[in-house]
Amino acid sequence: MPKYKTVMFKAAVKYKSVVLYGICLAALLFLMRILEYRYLIISNAQEIYTAFIAILFTALGIWLALKLTKPKKETVIIEKQVFITTDQHPDLTTAFTHNLSKRETEVLALMGKGLSNAEIADTLFVSLNTVKTHSSKIFEKLEVKRRTQAIEKAKQLAIIK
Numbered sequence: 015m016p017k018y019k020t021v022m023f024k025a026a027v028k029y030k031s032v033v034l035y036g037i038c039l040a041a042l043l044f045l046m047r048i049l050e051y052r053y054l055i056i057s058n059a060q061e062i063y064t065a066f067i068a069i070l071f072t073a074l075g076i077w078l079a080l081k082l083t084k085p086k087k088e089t090v091i092i093e094k095q096v097f098i099t100t101d102q103h104p105d106l107t108t109a110f111t112h113n114l115s116k117r118e119t120e121v122l123a124l125m126g127k128g129l130s131n132a133e134i135a136d137t138l139f140v141s142l143n144t145v146k147t148h149s150s151k152i153f154e155k156l157e158v159k160r161r162t163q164a165i166e167k168a169k170q171l172a173i174i175k
Contacts, residue, residue, distance in 0.1 A: 113155055119173065121148040126165045126174040 055062060114122070117138075124134045135145045149161070158164045168174045 118148050118152050122168050123174045
């Protein structure tokens, strides 16, 4: 046996009671800490449970908000150039030059046929207020004040026949 191992063994035997006393003190200190935390938890149990429930509901709220605000479908916008020749759709081409939408052009054509706003709404399956909104936009875009002026100007510009 080497010399340093015998020295360590002799020291351990010599200070056996000191080491044993130190281990007992450490165990007692550990036990006291556990009892201190246990007493702290028992005396403040309601506050701890309330904090636990608050943390749980906060985490649940964050998870639910992220789940609800995440889009389910990704929207992809594709831009394409569309060429319209005047021989295919002369009324649409002229209407586009005056910034009239397709629906406004339809409303204008039905106005030209002499239909009332209610009849136009029934024909296009829209509400009466929608037809009135389209009419006011048509008047604004064609720079007229009345329905008859709009029909006359649309015929002059070949938007309607």
